[in-house]
Amino acid sequence: xxxxxxxxxxxxxxxRFLGALVSTNLKASLxxxxxxxxxxxxxxxxNFIFLVMWWVFFERVDDVRGWKLADTAAVYGVAAGSxxxxxIFGNGVQYLARQIYEGDLDSVLSQPKSVLLSAITSHxxxxxxxxxxxxxxxxxxxxxxxxxxxxxxxxxCASGAILFLSTGVLxxxxxxxxxxxxxxxxxxxxxxxxxxxxxxxxxxxxxKVFLYSAIPAGFVTFLPVSLLREFSWLKFAAIxxxxxxxxxxxxxxxxxxLRRYESGSRFGVRA
Amino acid sequence: MGGSIEVxxxxxVFQVREQGSGIKDALRYLFxxxxxxxxxxxxxxxxxxxxxxxxxxxxxxxxKSTTIKMLTGxxxxxxxxxHVLGLTPWKDRRALAYKLxxxxxxxxxLWYHLPARDTFRLLARIYDQDDAVHERRLGELVxxxxxxxxxxxxxxxxxxxxxxRCEIVASLLHKPEVLFLDEPTIxxxxxxKATIRDLIRDASVQDGSTVLxxxxxTGDMEHVCDRVIVINHGKLLLDQPVxxxxxxxxxxxxxxxxxxxxxxxxxxxxxxxRDRAPHRTVFEVDVSATPVERVVKAALELxxxxxxxxxxxxMEEIVKAIYARANP
Numbered sequence: 355x356x357x358x359x360x361x362x363x364x365x366x367x368x369x370r371f372l373g374a375l376v377s378t379n380l381k382a383s384l385x386x387x388x389x390x391x392x393x394x395x396x397x398x399x400x401n402f403i404f405l406v407m408w409w410v411f412f413e414r415v416d417d418v419r420g421w422k423l424a425d426t427a428a429v430y431g432v433a434a435g436s437x438x439x440x441x442i443f444g445n446g447v448q449y450l451a452r453q454i455y456e457g458d459l460d461s462v463l464s465q466p467k468s469v470l471l472s473a474i475t476s477h478x479x480x481x482x483x484x485x486x487x488x489x490x491x492x493x494x495x496x497x498x499x500x501x502x503x504x505x506x507x508x509x510x511c512a513s514g515a516i517l518f519l520s521t522g523v524l525x526x527x528x529x530x531x532x533x534x535x536x537x538x539x540x541x542x543x544x545x546x547x548x549x550x551x552x553x554x555x556x557x558x559x560x561x562k563v564f565l566y567s568a569i570p571a572g573f574v575t576f577l578p579v580s581l582l583r584e585f586s587w588l589k590f591a592a593i594x595x596x597x598x599x600x601x602x603x604x605x606x607x608x609x610x611x612l613r614r615y616e617s618g619s620r621f622g623v624r625a
Numbered sequence: 626m627g628g629s630i631e632v633x634x635x636x637x638v639f640q641v642r643e644q645g646s647g648i649k650d651a652l653r654y655l656f657x658x659x660x661x662x663x664x665x666x667x668x669x670x671x672x673x674x675x676x677x678x679x680x681x682x683x684x685x686x687x688x689k690s691t692t693i694k695m696l697t698g699x700x701x702x703x704x705x706x707x708h709v710l711g712l713t714p715w716k717d718r719r720a721l722a723y724k725l726x727x728x729x730x731x732x733x734x735l736w737y738h739l740p741a742r743d744t745f746r747l748l749a750r751i752y753d754q755d756d757a758v759h760e761r762r763l764g765e766l767v768x769x770x771x772x773x774x775x776x777x778x779x780x781x782x783x784x785x786x787x788x789x790r791c792e793i794v795a796s797l798l799h800k801p802e803v804l805f806l807d808e809p810t811i812x813x814x815x816x817x818k819a820t821i822r823d824l825i826r827d828a829s830v831q832d833g834s835t836v837l838x839x840x841x842x843t844g845d846m847e848h849v850c851d852r853v854i855v856i857n858h859g860k861l862l863l864d865q866p867v868x869x870x871x872x873x874x875x876x877x878x879x880x881x882x883x884x885x886x887x888x889x890x891x892x893x894x895x896x897x898x899r900d901r902a903p904h905r906t907v908f909e910v911d912v913s914a915t916p917v918e919r920v921v922k923a924a925l926e927l928x929x930x931x932x933x934x935x936x937x938x939x940m941e942e943i944v945k946a947i948y949a950r951a952n953p
Contacts, residue, residue: 367750367753370750370753371750371751371753373750374746374747374749374750374751375747375750378736378739378743378744378746378747381739381743382736382737382738382739385738385739385779386738458732459699460694460699460729460732461729461732461733461734463697463698463699463718464697464698464699464722464725464727465722465751465752466719466720466722466723466751466752466753467719467751533642613701615699615700616639616700
C-alpha cells in the first residue's frame with residue numbers, strides 16, 4: 355500500500371470512528387428520554403428569556419453605538435448555534451480537566467485513536483439541541499439571514515463550535531501542569547459564551563484585542579454577524595483561519611501535556 | 626516461541642504533592658507545595674514469551690498497575706526500556722493498541738446507559754474492524770461467554786459479574802495478541818470469579834494470546850496462569866512457575882466454619898485455629914498434611930455445619946513468606 359493510500363485509509367477509518375462515536379453518544383443521551391426533552395425545552399426557554407430582556411432594553415434605547423435588536427438576535431443565533439454544536443458533539447471538553455487531573459484518560463489511551471478526539475466526543479449534552487432550535491428561530495427573525503445564507507450560517511456555527519472546543523481544550527489542558535482546573539475550565543468556557551453575546555460595539559481598545567486573542571469571542575460572533583450583514587472574503591478567511599489556528603494550538607498544548615499525564619485508580623463508569 | 630514482552634530496568638517515579646494539616650501548611654501548599662518522590666516501579670526486568678500466561682502479583686501499591694500502564698503506553702517511564710511485540714509502548718502507542726487488549730477491573734469501557742452491543746459496535750470502528758469480521762468474531766465470543774441474554778440490556782442493569790464478562794469480550798473483539806488484565810476479578814463473588822477465570826484461560830488458549838494479569842488474589846494466579854512474577858515496593862521479588870510457588874508458599878488454605886455448636890475442635894495434622902468466635906471458627910490448613918475435604922468431613926462428623934468458606938491466604942502473607950525465605 356502506498357503512503358497516500360495508507361493515509362486515505364487512516365482518514366476514512368477516523369471518519370467512520372467519529373461517525374460511530376457521535377451516533378453512540380446521541381443514543382446515550384436519548385436513552386434517558388424524559389431528561390432529554392426537559393433539557394432541550396428549558397434551554398430553548400432560557401435563550402428566549404435573554405432575548406426578551408434585550409427586547410425590553412431596545413424598546414427604551416434606540417441603539418448601542420449602532421447596535422440594534424436585530425444584531426443581538428443574530429449574535430444570539432450564532433452563539434447558540436456554535437455552543438449547541440460544541441456541546442452536542444464535544445461536551446467531553448467540559449469534563450476534560452477533571453479527566454486529566456483524576457487520571458481518567460486510561461481507557462482512551464489504550465485505544466488506537468486520537469486521545470483528544472475520543473475524550474471530547476465522549477459526552478453529548480442534550481441541551482445543545484435546545485440551542486440549535488433557538489439558533490434556527492433567531493436566524494429566522496433577525497432579518498439578516500436569507501435562505502441563500504443558510505449554508506454560511508452553518509459554516510459560521512461550525513467554526514464557532516471549533517473555537518468553543520479549542521478554548522475549552524486549551525484551558526483544560528493546563529490541568530496537566532496545574533492540577534485541578536475543572537471549575538476554572540468550565541468558567542473559561544462560559545466566559546467565552548458571555549462575551550460572545552454582548553454588543554460588539556461596547557468593546558474598545560485592549561479589551562477588543564483581548565476578545566480577538568485570549569478569549570476569541572470576536573471570531574465566534576462579532577465577525578460572523580458583520581459577515582451576515584455584509585459578506586467579505588477577507589472576514590470569512592479570518593474566521594476560518596482563526597478556527598484552524600486555535601484548534602492547532604489546542605491540539606499542540608494537549609499533546610505536550612499528555613506526556614505529563616499520570617493515571618489514577620478511581621473506580622468509574624462511562625455515562 | 627518468540628518474545629512477546631521484554632522489560633529492562635523499567636522505573637517510574639511519581640512526584641507527589643504533600644499537604645500538611647495546619648493552616649500554615651495549607652497556605653504554604655497554596656504557593657509552594659512541598660513535593661516528594663514516590664518510586665512506584667523500581668528498575669524491574671523480565672521477559673514473557675508469546676502465548677504465555679503470567680500473573681503479576683503483589684499487595685496493594687506494589688507497582689503492578691503502574692507497570693501494566695507503562696506496557697500499554699498509558700504512562701511514560703522515568704527510566705528503562707520495554708518492548709511489547711517489538712514496539713516501544715509509549716512511543717508506538719497507537720500502532721501497538723491494535724494488537725493489545727486491556728481490561729482495567731476498576732474502570733469500564735462500556736457505555737453505562739446503553740446495551741453492551743452498542744459499545745461492541747463502536748469498538749469495531751475504533752479498531753477499524755470490517756463489519757463481517759466483527760459479526761463473526763462477536764458471534765464466537767457471545768457463544769463462548771454466554772452473552773446472548775445480556776446483549777440488549779443497558780449496562781447499568783447488569784450485575785458486576787455480567788459486566789465483567791462484557792468487558793472481557795470488549796477487550797477480545799479485535800483478537801489481540803497480548804491481553805493485559807488489571808484486577809479482572811475485583812469485587813466479584815466466588816462463582817463469578819471462577820467463571821471469569823475459566824473464560825480468560827480458554828480465550829487465551831484458543832487465540833494463542835499472551836496474558837499478563839495483575840491481581841492481589843492468589844486464586845486468579847492459580848487458575849489462569851502458568852507463571853508468576855511477584856513484586857513489592859516496585860521491585861521484583863520472585864519469578865517462577867505457579868506450581869513451584871504453590872508448592873513452596875501456598876500450602877495453606879483458610880477454612881472458615883459456621884456451626885450450630887458454639888465451639889468445635891479438630892485434631893488433624895497441619896490444622897491450626899487462626900481465629901475463633903462463638904459458632905465461628907477459622908482454621909489454617911496445611912494442605913500438604915491434610916486435604917481440605919478431610920477437614921470438612923471431620924467437621925461434619927463433629928457437628929452441624931451452617932456455612933463454609935475456603936480461601937487462599939492473602940497475598941500480603943505470601944509476600945511476607947517470600948521475604949522471610951529470602952532474608953532468613
